[in-house]
Amino acid sequence: xxxxxxxxxxxxxxxxxxxxxxxxxxxxxxxxxxxxxxxxxxxxxxxxxxxxxxxxxxxxxxxxxxxxxxxxxxxxxxxxxxxxxxxxxxxxxxxxxxxxxxxxxxxxxxxxxxxxxxxxxxxxxxxxxxxxxxxxxxxxxxxxxxxxxxxxxxxxxxxxxxxxxxxxxxxxxxxxxxxxxxxxxxxxxxxxxxxxxxxxxxxxxxxxxxxxxxxxxxxxxxxxxxxxxxxxxxxxxxxxxxxxxxxxxxxxxxxxxxxxxxxxxxxxxxxxxxxxxxxxxxxxxxxxxxxxxxxxxxxxxxxxxxxxxxxxxxxxxxxxxxxxxxxxxxxxxxxxxxxxxxxxxxxxxxxxxxxxxxxxxxxxx
Amino acid sequence: xxxxxxxxxxxxxxxxxxxxxxxxxxxxxxxxxxxxxxxxxxxxxxxxxxxxxxxxxxxxxxxxxxxxxxxxxxxxxxxxxxxxxxxxxxxxxxxxxxxxxxxxxxxxxxxxxxxxxxxxxxxxxxxxxxxxxxxxxxxxxxxxxxxxxxxxxxxxxxxxxxxxxxxxxxxxxxxxxxxxxxxxxxxxxxxxxxxxxxxxxxxxxxxxxxxxxxxxxxxxxxxxxxxxxxxxxxxxxxxxxxxxxxxxxxxxxxxxxxxxxxxxxxxxxxxxxxxxxxxxxxxxxxxxxxxxxxxxxxxxxxxxxxxxxxxxxxxxxxxxxxxxxxxxxxxxxxxxxxxxxxxxxxxxxxxxxxxxxxxxxxxxxxxxxxxxxxxxxxxxxxxxxxxxxxxxxxxxxxxxxxxxxxxxxxxxxxxxxxxxxxxx
Numbered sequence: 001x002x003x004x005x006x007x008x009x010x011x012x013x014x015x016x017x018x019x020x021x022x023x024x025x026x027x028x029x030x031x032x033x034x035x036x037x038x039x040x041x042x043x044x045x046x047x048x049x050x051x052x053x054x055x056x057x058x059x060x061x062x063x064x065x066x067x068x069x070x071x072x073x074x075x076x077x078x079x080x081x082x083x084x085x086x087x088x089x090x091x092x093x094x095x096x097x098x099x100x101x102x103x104x105x106x107x108x109x110x111x112x113x114x115x116x117x118x119x120x121x122x123x124x125x126x127x128x129x130x131x132x133x134x135x136x137x138x139x140x141x142x143x144x145x146x147x148x149x150x151x152x153x154x155x156x157x158x159x160x161x162x163x164x165x166x167x168x169x170x171x172x173x174x175x176x177x178x179x180x181x182x183x184x185x186x187x188x189x190x191x192x193x194x195x196x197x198x199x200x201x202x203x204x205x206x207x208x209x210x211x212x213x214x215x216x217x218x219x220x221x222x223x224x225x226x227x228x229x230x231x232x233x234x235x236x237x238x239x240x241x242x243x244x245x246x247x248x249x250x251x252x253x254x255x256x257x258x259x260x261x262x263x264x265x266x267x268x269x270x271x272x273x274x275x276x277x278x279x280x281x282x283x284x285x286x287x288x289x290x291x292x293x294x295x296x297x298x299x300x301x302x303x304x305x306x307x308x309x310x311x312x313x314x315x316x317x318x319x320x321x322x323x324x325x326x327x328x329x330x331x332x333x334x335x336x337x338x339x340x341x342x343x344x345x346x347x348x349x350x351x352x353x354x355x356x357x358x359x360x361x362x363x364x365x
Numbered sequence: 366x367x368x369x370x371x372x373x374x375x376x377x378x379x380x381x382x383x384x385x386x387x388x389x390x391x392x393x394x395x396x397x398x399x400x401x402x403x404x405x406x407x408x409x410x411x412x413x414x415x416x417x418x419x420x421x422x423x424x425x426x427x428x429x430x431x432x433x434x435x436x437x438x439x440x441x442x443x444x445x446x447x448x449x450x451x452x453x454x455x456x457x458x459x460x461x462x463x464x465x466x467x468x469x470x471x472x473x474x475x476x477x478x479x480x481x482x483x484x485x486x487x488x489x490x491x492x493x494x495x496x497x498x499x500x501x502x503x504x505x506x507x508x509x510x511x512x513x514x515x516x517x518x519x520x521x522x523x524x525x526x527x528x529x530x531x532x533x534x535x536x537x538x539x540x541x542x543x544x545x546x547x548x549x550x551x552x553x554x555x556x557x558x559x560x561x562x563x564x565x566x567x568x569x570x571x572x573x574x575x576x577x578x579x580x581x582x583x584x585x586x587x588x589x590x591x592x593x594x595x596x597x598x599x600x601x602x603x604x605x606x607x608x609x610x611x612x613x614x615x616x617x618x619x620x621x622x623x624x625x626x627x628x629x630x631x632x633x634x635x636x637x638x639x640x641x642x643x644x645x646x647x648x649x650x651x652x653x654x655x656x657x658x659x660x661x662x663x664x665x666x667x668x669x670x671x672x673x674x675x676x677x678x679x680x681x682x683x684x685x686x687x688x689x690x691x692x693x694x695x696x697x698x699x700x701x702x703x704x705x706x707x708x709x710x711x712x713x714x715x716x717x718x719x720x721x722x723x724x725x726x727x728x729x730x731x732x733x734x735x736x737x738x739x740x741x742x743x744x745x746x747x748x749x750x751x752x753x754x755x756x757x758x759x760x761x762x763x764x765x766x767x768x769x770x771x772x773x774x775x776x777x778x779x780x781x782x783x784x785x786x787x788x789x
Contacts, residue, residue, distance in 0.1 A: 001373055002451060002707050005366035069368050133679040235675075262781060273788050278777035279770075285780050286721045289704075290697035297370045297700060304371075311674045312696075318678075319693035357678070 004296075010070050014077050016049050021081025026252075026345075029082040032204035033348055036196075038088050046078070046089035047120035052096055061113035066100060068237060068299035071365025072244040076292070079248030083352050084204035086245065087362050091160045092116070095123035095169045097364045098180055098234045104225035107182070111167070122161035125169035125180075126210050127238070127361030130157040136171070136178060136235050136360060141212060143172035143179060150174075150181055150222060152215040158199070158362065162192045162208035169223065170212065171231075171361075178231040180223030189215040201351035234364070236302060236313035241363035243295040243313075243320035246356045247288060250324040253331035253349040254284045260335055260344075277334055284327045291316070291323040299365070321356040328353030370700075373448050376455045383456060386416070387463025392751075395464045398601035399754050403593055405548070406467055406601055407555060414472045414502035450641075450706035454648040458699070461652025465758050466599035468649060470504075472556075473497050475545055477505025479642050480562040484578050484620040493580055496557055503557035506549040508540035508607055509564045516771045519573045523565040523609065525619075532616040534579060536565055536609045539591070544765070546605025547590050550583045559583050561607065562620070578620040587612035598757030643719045643766055644705035647726030650762025651699055654726075654733040657755045658691050661737045664744065684740060691733050698722070698729040720767070720775040727763030727772070734759040 006014065024042055032038045051074050056062025078086040096115045099107050115123050129140055141154025152172050162168060168190075170183045183190060193209035223229050258281050261272035271277045298316040301309035328350040332339035339346045372380075390409050398406055460468035474481070474497050481493050496503050514520040523538025540563065543549075549559035560582050568575035581588055592606040616623070662672070665684070672688050673681065681689070701722040708715035734756040738745035745752040763769045778788050 001369050001371055001448075002703050003366055003369040004704050004707060005368070007367045010367075073368075133677060135677050135680060137675065258780060272777075272781050273783070275774070275777075275788075278781065278783075278788055279773045281780060282721075282724065282773040282776035286701075286724050286776060289718075289721055290694075290701055290725055293700035293704060294693065294697040296368055297696075300368060300370045314675050315689065315693050315696060318689060319697060322690075322693075 004293075006069075006073055010073055013049075013051075013054070013070065014073050017051070017074050017077040018080070020046055020049060021078045021086075025078065025081030025085040029085065029204075029345060029348070030342075032082070032084060033201075034203070034342075036203050037206075038085055038204045042085065043088050044120055046085065047092075051090065052093045053116045055093075056096065056100060056112055056116055060100070060108050061117045066097070068240055068302040068365050069296065071237075072240055072295055072299040075241055075244040075363065075365055076248040076251070076295075079245040080252045082204075083245060083249050084202045086248075087160060087202070087205050089120070090241075090363055092120065092123045093364050094125035094160070094362075095167065097237065098125065098169060098223060101233055101237065102180070102224045102229035104220075106220070106225070107223070111182070121166060122164045123167055123169075124159060124161050124165045125171070125361070126156035126159040126162070127171045128156065128158045128358070130155060130209070134358070136238075137231070138176075139171060139173040139178055141170070141172040143174040143181060145174075145219070146216075148219050149216045150219060152181060152183070152212040152217065154212050156210040156212070158197055158207045159192075159210045160205055160207055160362065162210050163206065168210065170210070172212075174228070177228070178235075179228050180231075180234070181217050182221040182223065183212075183215060183217055187215050187217065189213040199355070201348060201355055232310050233302070235360070236298075236310040238360050238364045239313045239317035240295060240299050240302065241365040242356055242359050243291065243298070243316040244365065245359070245363055246320035246324035246353075247292045247295060249349055249352055249356075250284070250288050250291070250320075250327040253328045253346055253353070254281070254288060256344070256346055256349075257281065257284070257331035257334040260338075271334070280330050280334060284330055287323045288327060291320040294319055317360065324353045324356050372455070373451065375448070376452055379452070380455060380459055383459040384462075386412075387459055391460070391463030391467045394467070395751055395754060396748070398464075398467065399598075402595060402600040403603065404601075405553070406470055409467055410470060410472055410502050411555070417473070418498065446712075447710045450644075450709040451703065454645055454702055454706045457645050458648040458652040458655070458702075461649035462656045463652075464601070465649050465653050465761075466601040468652075469544055469599060469602035470548070472502030472504055474505045476507035476642065477549060477560060477562045480507055480578055481505075481580065481620060483641060486621065489580070489617070489620060493560065496559075499557055501555065501557035504545045504548040504559045506543045506546040506559070506561045506605070507564075508543045508546065508561050510542040511539060512541055516768055518564070519576070521564055521566060521576065522569075523563065524569070525565040525567050525577065525579060525614075527567070527616075527623075528613070531613070534567075534614040534616065534619060536563060536579060536581065536587075536612040536614060538563075538565060538609050540607045540609070542594070542765075543605045543607055545603060546607050547593060547603040550588065550590055550605070550607065552583055561588075563607075563609065567619075567623070577623070579614050580618040580620065581609070581612060581614055582618075585612050585614065597760060598754065599761050639766060640716050640719050641709060643723040643772070644702045644709070644715075646762060646766040647698070647702045647705075647722040650726040650730035650759060651695065651702065653755050653759045653762070654691075654695055654698075654730045657734045657737040657752055657759070658688075658695060660750070660752055660755075661740060662688065664741060687736055687740060691736060694729040695733060698725045701725050717776060717779040720772045720779070723767060724769055724772045724776060727769040730759040730762040 053062050054064035055066040092115050143150050168183045170181050191211045197207035261277050264271045294316040298312040301312050331346040332350045525534045525536050549561050560580050563579045563581050566575045587610045590605045591608040594604040705715050705718040705722040738752050738756045
């Protein structure tokens with residue numbers, strides 16, 4: 001069957017997320033962006049909604065089951081409030097979800113309860129590298145097996161909360177395969193940059209460069225244990241999350257521009273009454289819908305184990321990254337000079353819009 | 366309820382069979398009929414008629430159950446929702462993948478029947494729609510457009526005057542761009558008696574409120590096919606200009622109520638037809654686009670070009686980027702069609718989704734077919750292959766049933782909460 005209606009449970013969750021996104025994240029977004037900091041209380045409140053907790057089975061301390069579709073719905077709704085805030089709230093997922101997806105039984109038992117029981121704490125992951133042609137499937141950070149240990153060498157970029165992180169899931173290239181390695185914070189040779197990353201957006205999210213110089217971890221710290229894991233489902237889940245976030249940000253920009261256009265007058269009418277503006281809005285809405293449905297389908301294919309799920313996740317991500325750039329750019333355009341001023345959020349969304357092409361690895365569902 | 370994307374079984378089963386039809390009955394003749402404009406594909410018409418009768422479907426027009434603009438309050442919760450529109454959209458996509466022009470010649474009511482369905486009384490539906498299940502294949506057509514009234518349908522000048530003595534409507538006017546108008550009106554030996562649905566004003570001073578639809582039977586004196594258009598594409602489908610000179614039509618052939626109301630109900634009836642059929646037209650455009658994209662991928666594969674999905678853009682070739690972008694467009698546009706028809710099946714108001722699906726399909730159909738011809742170079746441009754034909758065929762999707770611009774207007778009014786007056 002085709003069906004486009006979330007379950008009642010999903011609807012309730014989305015509603016809770018929506019309240020947080022609107023009342024808390026959105027309200028705090030500008031100040032957080034300018035001040036470079038998200039209040040701890042704000043992150044804690046988002047954490048208490050329990051998105052990650054609800055995706056982990058009881059056996060590991062959670063109270064539910066992972067569903068990419070549910071994750072996508074929640075991410076879309078939360079990023080409607082604020083992207084940086086959402087990524088902060090969801091940072092522990094970067095560590096926990098891959099363990100849930102690909103970890104050994106021992107790893108699940110060891111880490112999952114620690115991450116999800118209690119307060120939000122910065123467990124994180126390091127995927128992105130500082131290269132123009134960064135490719136998650138061809139990492140420059142290298143892992144080599146040396147007896148009972150893996151040795152990691154390289155540099156990771158844009159790692160959320162790395163400075164405070166208990167443990168970092170580091171992705172590295174092991175004989176041409178991308179593999180995750182669980183790296184505790186006090187490992188010798190692991191250094192976190194003193195300075196935070198300075199990007200075009202996400203100023204509120206503390207991101208760091210992570211250096212790995214001959215870092216040794218026990219073989220049992222390889223994600224999935226001795227035989228490792230398949231990276232594709234993890235990557236696809238990251239891409240779907242990024243796509244959903246792009247839809248959320250685009251929708252925020254669209255609604256803001258739409259409401260502005262209905263207020264702003266020029267030549268004696270609301271500017272929304274001019275086809276030049278109205279058509280832009282119609283196309284924005286249409287492209288958002290297109291991306292949203294493709295993202296939903298990709299998530300559904302992941303949940304149901306369809307053969308082409310990974311390809312579809314890639315397509316959804318590619319489409320969403322283009323879509324969000326187009327939509328956020330137009331939102332600024334519709335506000336005209338006002339869109340360029342940092343009083344309105346559209347300029348921030350436009351900066352974020354450009355980033356989605358390189359955000360794979362900052363969120364996972 | 367939950368979010369699901371599994372095509373219902375009846376659809377997947379049917380698609381397998383329809384694909385054979387598309388290949389054997391349509392593709393194989395695409396080129397011939399493109400080059401012999403105004404010849405009639407009798408084999409296809411007769412085959413489809415026989416096949417549809419065998420399957421117990423009278424026409425491709427949506428049935429009563431699948432009608433997409435009820436308010437849904439009557440629908441019982443325990444009843445399984447209809448999937449009629451979903452089935453129809455999938456059928457149309459596949460037939461258009463075969464040949465969109467020939468799909469338009471599929472016997473059945475087409476837009477004419479859709480108008481009866483949308484604006485007619487139960488008696489009228491029974492009276493006019495029964496013929497499509499009978500012995501001979503039969504076609505109907507919608508006559509709305511006039512030389513001076515394209516998208517601006519409210520400026521239609523065709524008049525209908527009631528003859529108080531005979532209680533007949535007298536119709537006068539010139540209609541153009543009636544799809545299958547020739548097959549609906551001209552009495553071919555191999556076809557059953559068709560009809561056209563003519564939109565005319567019963568009170569020009571009332572503007573849109575005076576607009577009504579009339580069923581005009583084939584053979585009505587004063588009605589004739591004035592011209593068959595020669596077109597850029599979809600050449601196997603006839604596009605007729607129809608002239609009505611003192612054409613007399615029985616009183617009860619006016620669809621819906623004959624009273625001139627202050628409201629624009631009659632006109633809205635016409636528009637409701639389009640809400641229901643827009644995603645179907647979108648589906649047909651996407652069928653063409655899929656044909657073109659599949660052909661391109663086939664040719665690329667023959668030449669050893671692989672599409673490396675999953676790579677960052679920086680590592681892709683230009684062709685790979687184009688193919689991937691086209692797949693994104695095609696897949697997402699199709700999901701928009703499916704959502705719009707799913708809403709129709711579930712009696713949810715779908716004006717926004719229906720128009721968005723048409724906007725998107727119009728864009729996607731033209732962009733994909735244009736890009737495919739470009740990438741294929743001389744192979745794309747040559748009439749030896751069908752890519753150039755699909756390029757020409759696809760363009761109509763962005764024009765008929767509301768141009769891309771008209772549909773943007775509909776979408777904009779929906780998202781802004783504006784009336785036609787507020788956003789002209």
